[in-house]
Amino acid sequence: MDSKDGQIMRGFATDEFELRVARAQILMDQNNLDALFLTTEPEIRYFTGYLTRFWESPSRPWFLIVPQSGKPIAVIP
Numbered sequence: 453m454d455s456k457d458g459q460i461m462r463g464f465a466t467d468e469f470e471l472r473v474a475r476a477q478i479l480m481d482q483n484n485l486d487a488l489f490l491t492t493e494p495e496i497r498y499f500t501g502y503l504t505r506f507w508e509s510p511s512r513p514w515f516l517i518v519p520q521s522g523k524p525i526a527v528i529p
Contacts, residue, residue, distance in 0.1 A: 464501055472499055473524060480520045488518040499524055
C-alpha cells in the first residue's frame with residue numbers, strides 16, 4: 453500500500469473510517485447493542501480498509517469488534 457506523510461493509505465481517508473465507525477455506533481446506541489462482532493472480509497474491510505490475502509487461509513479466523521464507543525478491536529487468535 454502507498455503511504456502519505458508516513459501513514460499507510462487504507463483505500464479511503466481516515467475521516468471516512470472514523471465516520472463509518474461513528475455512524476455504526478450511533479445505530480448501535482439507538483438499538484441497544486453493546487458491540488458488533490464482525491467475521492467476514494467485506495465487513496472487516498468496510499470498517500478498517502485492511503485488504504490482505506490472509507482470508508485465503510482457512511486455518512486462522514480473525515474478527516473485528518466494534519464497541520458502542522471507542523475504536524474497533526481486531527481479534528486475531
